[in-house]
Amino acid sequence: MWKTDFKMRNIEGKTAFITGGTKGIGYGIAEALLNEGINVALTSRSQKAASEAANKLNQRAKNAVALGLQADVRSYEDQQKAVTATLEKFGQIDFVIANAGLGHFASIEEMTLEQWHETIDTNLTGAFYTLKSTLNELKKNQGYYITISSLAGTNFFKNGSAYNASKFGLTGFTQAAMLDLRAHGIKTTTIMPGSVSTYFNNNTPNPEDAWKIQIEDIGQMVVSLLKLPQRTLPSKIEVRPTTPA
Numbered sequence: 001m002w003k004t005d006f007k008m009r010n011i012e013g014k015t016a017f018i019t020g021g022t023k024g025i026g027y028g029i030a031e032a033l034l035n036e037g038i039n040v041a042l043t044s045r046s047q048k049a050a051s052e053a054a055n056k057l058n059q060r061a062k063n064a065v066a067l068g069l070q071a072d073v074r075s076y077e078d079q080q081k082a083v084t085a086t087l088e089k090f091g092q093i094d095f096v097i098a099n100a101g102l103g104h105f106a107s108i109e110e111m112t113l114e115q116w117h118e119t120i121d122t123n124l125t126g127a128f129y130t131l132k133s134t135l136n137e138l139k140k141n142q143g144y145y146i147t148i149s150s151l152a153g154t155n156f157f158k159n160g161s162a163y164n165a166s167k168f169g170l171t172g173f174t175q176a177a178m179l180d181l182r183a184h185g186i187k188t189t190t191i192m193p194g195s196v197s198t199y200f201n202n203n204t205p206n207p208e209d210a211w212k213i214q215i216e217d218i219g220q221m222v223v224s225l226l227k228l229p230q231r232t233l234p235s236k237i238e239v240r241p242t243t244p245a
């Protein structure tokens, strides 16, 4: 019988660029990748928060290094500067995780213009800027581009107009980008989580969050994706708590 070899990709020594890595899902992904020997550049709106997160991660990382950078995803110039700083430090970018995001939840009557624009500019345009600024590296290294969308990117709900619009947009953007990028051997996946225990929407992780997806679970999911053979691409993944509260 005809059979090819099953061989996991070796990801040790690669470099990842993660937007919004100071806490929550981005931090969980950074920690999981560092444990695999992948260097990580993580971004934040604040240099102080980025440096603190990188220092904390570096205390535990053994074979890889975290670098904290100020870069607001709403600014294309910030993204370009962060990419340059990452290349100066690590020399390459193989994996890009467009994770930075936030949510404003209100009726159309109560949603302000500022809240609308902040949601769309961060969650949707930010992912485009992140891809655009790292595209050369992804092409050079046959890299991997992952976005963190949401189940809100396929299910709509009351008071969700801005968030739903941003995440439905992000799901569509990532799937269309996938068709462009695979021509260059670049893999693209959008991960669409349900409730994850993070600081999102003024939550603070606490024992009552035990039923939710945990950040290390998403971290492991990303590691598994990166290790899959080059030939196979899970392009859109819905992930939810097994037993909702």
Ligand SMILES: NC(=O)c1ccc[n+]([C@@H]2O[C@H](COP(=O)([O-])OP(=O)(O)OC[C@H]3O[C@@H](n4cnc5c(N)ncnc54)[C@H](OP(=O)(O)O)[C@@H]3O)[C@@H](O)[C@H]2O)c1
Binding pocket: 019, 020, 021, 022, 023, 024, 025, 026, 043, 044, 045, 046, 049, 050, 071, 072, 073, 074, 099, 100, 101, 102, 122, 123, 148, 149, 150, 151, 192, 193, 194, 195, 196, 197, 198, 199, 200, 201
């Ligand atoms: N938690 C959930 O249940 C859930 C479910 C589905 C999808 N998601 C998505 O997961 C992603 C991460 O959210 P999270 O739950 O981990 O929330 P979180 O704990 O609040 O973390 C959000 C991260 O995004 C960063 N960020 C926000 N705006 C930014 C900007 N303009 N530029 C750069 N970084 C920015 C924050 O960094 P600074 O504050 O340091 O700038 C922080 O590191 C978001 O896209 C969210 O929509 C979350």
